[in-house]
Amino acid sequence: MLSKKTKYGIKALAYLAKRTDKTPVQTAEIARSENISPKFLESILLNLRKSGFLGAKKGKGGGYYLIKDPKEIQMTSVIRVLEGPIAMLPCVSLNYYEKCEDCPDEVTCSVHKLMIQVRDSTLKVLGENTLADLA
Amino acid sequence: MLSKKTKYGIKALAYLAKRTDKTPVQTAEIARSENISPKFLESILLNLRKSGFLGAKKGKGGGYYLIKDPKEIQMTSVIRVLEGPIAMLPCVSLNYYEKCEDCPDEVTCSVHKLMIQVRDSTLKVLGENTLADLA
DNA sequence: TTAATAACCTACTATTCCGATAGGGTAATA
DNA sequence: TATTACCCTATCGGAATAGTAGGTTATTAA
Numbered sequence: 001m002l003s004k005k006t007k008y009g010i011k012a013l014a015y016l017a018k019r020t021d022k023t024p025v026q027t028a029e030i031a032r033s034e035n036i037s038p039k040f041l042e043s044i045l046l047n048l049r050k051s052g053f054l055g056a057k058k059g060k061g062g063g064y065y066l067i068k069d070p071k072e073i074q075m076t077s078v079i080r081v082l083e084g085p086i087a088m089l090p091c092v093s094l095n096y097y098e099k100c101e102d103c104p105d106e107v108t109c110s111v112h113k114l115m116i117q118v119r120d121s122t123l124k125v126l127g128e129n130t131l132a133d134l135a
Numbered sequence: 136m137l138s139k140k141t142k143y144g145i146k147a148l149a150y151l152a153k154r155t156d157k158t159p160v161q162t163a164e165i166a167r168s169e170n171i172s173p174k175f176l177e178s179i180l181l182n183l184r185k186s187g188f189l190g191a192k193k194g195k196g197g198g199y200y201l202i203k204d205p206k207e208i209q210m211t212s213v214i215r216v217l218e219g220p221i222a223m224l225p226c227v228s229l230n231y232y233e234k235c236e237d238c239p240d241e242v243t244c245s246v247h248k249l250m251i252q253v254r255d256s257t258l259k260v261l262g263e264n265t266l267a268d269l270a
Numbered sequence: 271t272t273a274a275t276a277a278c279c280t281a282c283t284a285t286t287c288c289g290a291t292a293g294g295g296t297a298a299t300a
Numbered sequence: 301t302a303t304t305a306c307c308c309t310a311t312c313g314g315a316a317t318a319g320t321a322g323g324t325t326a327t328t329a330a
Contacts, residue, residue, distance in 0.1 A: 002223045004318065007246055008237075014245040026276065035237035040319055046278070059327025060275045075249060088137040102143075102170035110149040110269035111142055114210060117264070121256040129252070134245035139289065161305065175290055181307070194298030195304045271330100278325070286317075296307070 006082040008036045009044045010134070013053065013078060017070040017135035024056070024063030044082070051081040070131035079126060086126065087119040094119075141217040143171045144179045145269070148188065148213065152205040152270035159191070159198030179217070186216040205267035214261060221261065222254040229254075 011034045016025060027045055031038040045064050048054045053073065054064045079086060080095055090098035091106055092115045099106075106112050146169045151160060162180055166173040180199050183189045188208065189199045214221060215230055225233035226241055227250045234241075241247050 001220065001225075002250070003316090007224065007235075010246050010249075011244075024276095028276085035239075037319060039321080042277080043279095043319090049277090056277060057327080058275085058277045058325075060329065062276050062327070064277085085136065089142065090136075104170075109146075111145050114145075114261075114264055114269060115137070117260045118257055121260050122253055125252045125256050126249075129249055134249060138287090159305095163305085172290060174292085177306080178290090178308095184306090191306060192298080193296080193304085193306050195300065197298070197305050199306085273328100273330080275328075276326090279323085281321085281323105283320075284318090286315105288313105288315080290312085292309100292311080294308085294310105297305095299304075300302090 002079075003083060005040075005044055006079060008034070008041055009048060009082040010075075010078060011036070012041065012045060013048065013066070013073070013131055014134045016054075016064065016066045017131045022065050024061065024065045026063040029063070047082070053078070053081070066131075070135060073131040075126040075129045075131070075134075076123060078131070086122055087115065089115045092116050092119050094123075137214075138218060140175075140179055141214060143169070143176055144183060144217040145210075145213060146171070147176065147180060148183065148201070148208070148266055149269045151189075151199065151201045152266045157200050159196065159200045161198040164198070182217070188213070188216070201266075205270060206265050208266040210261040210264045210266070210269075211258060213266070221257055222250065224250045227251050227254050 012030050015030050015034060019025065027042050028038055030036070030045075031041045045054060049056050049064065053067065055067045056062070056064050076086065085093040085096035087093035089100070089111065090096065091100045091103065091112060103109050103112070147165050150165050150169060154160070162177050163173055165171070166176045180189060184191050184199065188202065190202045191197070191199050211221065220228040220231035222228035222231075224235070224246065225231065226235045226238065226247060238244050238247070
């Protein structure tokens, strides 16, 4: 299950991508429009800024704005930053790999093989979709 | 991410499916072989029995055994019983649907559309794989 | 220069879930 | 009738989630 943090983050990015002009948008405006707790959203947008998706401007008329072209932003990268691994098991994760303690051999592990298939099909969908497709 | 409960459950089912004869297998044997905490596994197998995947026999020579043919057991049904929803959001779940409070309209929701695609591709993989394929 | 604005940062909290453990009860077998 | 092994309930520490609170800093406009 996707965390609300990730869901809200995607919604906020899509909100920004929908806008025609790229002037900064305040956290409060996005929060109001998308029904998100303002303070919670604040921490998410900060996260997205630090990860290089958003730029920020302080003071009056300030806010957040997209840095890159929505077409260039794959949903895989968004989800990896907000949620973490896309795979359903650490031992099949490309970016957050961890060995299972209980599993002596990944090659013969039945669950492993299945979860690689799931990972690849998910990766395909999320890789084909960009922020532009959502907006 | 898949819970350990689900992972262990699948491993246990695969262990039973690998056996040629269908005599009962004790919890302790599966736990030893798959490196799972015996007591934890016990609750999982109980769960699988109540869900109709396993049969159980008490007393000496007792244990758990598969009720159905592994070819007939889709991984979707196993995961739904152990983990719950397969979808990444409640609002796109077929079997555990819940409306999002923050979302006024699912049809126009950007995240919703994306997660339906992810759900369908995952469902395809898990539906095509049966317990027999894992064993 | 000062007041207002809005991002930035730190810390805290309530709730829930996960992964397990403990300890006994019940039914079947030898 | 003793042993075996499933059955059931209850508990528990730790981690994560979903926020909340309160103050700091940088920018803008009056």
